[in-house]
Amino acid sequence: MGLSKHGQARQSKQMRLSRTCMRLLPDAQQERIHVRRYEPEEARVVIRQSASWQRRFVEERGDTFFHLGDEFYLMTGEEVPPTAHYGGFPQVEDGIGITRFFLDELERYLRRSRPGVLQGQGGTVACGTLIAPTMSRAIEEFNRRTGATLKTIGIENRYLGSEINVSGLLGGSDLTAGLRDDPQSGPIFISRTMISDRTGTLLDDQPLDVVARQLGRPIVPAHTMGEVADYLRRHRPIVRRVA
Numbered sequence: 193m194g195l196s197k198h199g200q201a202r203q204s205k206q207m208r209l210s211r212t213c214m215r216l217l218p219d220a221q222q223e224r225i226h227v228r229r230y231e232p233e234e235a236r237v238v239i240r241q242s243a244s245w246q247r248r249f250v251e252e253r254g255d256t257f258f259h260l261g262d263e264f265y266l267m268t269g270e271e272v273p274p275t276a277h278y279g280g281f282p283q284v285e286d287g288i289g290i291t292r293f294f295l296d297e298l299e300r301y302l303r304r305s306r307p308g309v310l311q312g313q314g315g316t317v318a319c320g321t322l323i324a325p326t327m328s329r330a331i332e333e334f335n336r337r338t339g340a341t342l343k344t345i346g347i348e349n350r351y352l353g354s355e356i357n358v359s360g361l362l363g364g365s366d367l368t369a370g371l372r373d374d375p376q377s378g379p380i381f382i383s384r385t386m387i388s389d390r391t392g393t394l395l396d397d398q399p400l401d402v403v404a405r406q407l408g409r410p411i412v413p414a415h416t417m418g419e420v421a422d423y424l425r426r427h428r429p430i431v432r433r434v435a
Contacts, residue, residue: 229355235264246277255279262291263358266322287360287385291326297416298330302337305421311339313424315378318367320359321346334417340424342381345370351396360385364398368406377409379427381420384413 230238242260249257256279265272275296278289319327324346331344347370349356351363360383371380386394393399404411414420 230264230267232268235268236270239264239268239270259283259288261288263322266291266326269325287358291323294416295326295330297418298334301416301418301421302333305338307337308339310421310424310428312341313339313378313428314341314343314376315381315420315424316371316374316376317342317344317381317420318347318362318371319344319383320357320362321348321354322357323359330417334420338421340421342420343376345374347371359383361395362386363396364394364400364403365396367394367403367411371407371409379410379412379423380404380407381412381414381423384415387413 239260242258246256246258249255256277259273259278262272272289272292272295275292278284278292281289281293284290284293317327317331324344327346328344331342334340335342347362347366348354349362349366350369351366352361362382367380367382387400388394391397394403400411400413412420412423414423
């Protein structure tokens with residue numbers, strides 16, 4: 193499960209700084225339960241088990257009823273389920289189906305865009321390491337259609353630890369560390385889920401404009417590639433003709 197757009201803002205700073213995922217058993221002399229990430233093969237088993245239950249729920253209830261977090265599909269390299277699977281994306285704010293939603297929005301934009309409409313427009317798409325391979329393929333498709341020269345960089349989470357690999361939990365210090373050596377000079381596009389609705393800051397409380405000044409580049413939050421294209425179109429360099 194991901195965090196809702198308000199959930200991240202509601203977390204206390206102590207919780208946001210926590211690097212250890214554990215629980216304490218009551219009345220067990222404070223014995224710790226250490227929680228780890230699924231291994232890819234374990235995730236594949238969960239996907240198969242879930243698919244069986246989902247088919248049953250469709251037969252009995254007429255809908256899928258429950259959905260796996262996108263990370264199960266992304267960590268195994270399996271294709272995320274089709275749009276119809278998510279029944280209108282009721283949990284997209286929690287990250288359930290957000291990858292399919294993003295890919296569908298990309299497909300819609302590419303269908304209505306003109307070839308070469310963003311010829312030569314550059315920039316960097318910064319994202320978590322989990323989504324980076326999928327994002328890279330999406331950006332390559334976007335570039336082929338529009339003529340843009342965007343590139344994808346997966347950012348390691350140093351603030352919370354490298355085991356945290358989703359885009360929404362990256363901090364400003366992660367962006368600074370991951371992009372300081374990027375030779376690109378264009379804008380940096382990030383997911384809007386990285387920005388707190390309440391404070392307007394990144395997870396480590398850094399304001400976006402401060403991080404942008406540190407990198408010497410504009411940082412543009414966006415939900416879809418259509419929003420990315422709109423920004424690039426509005427900020428296209430003006431070429432002056434010499435008489």
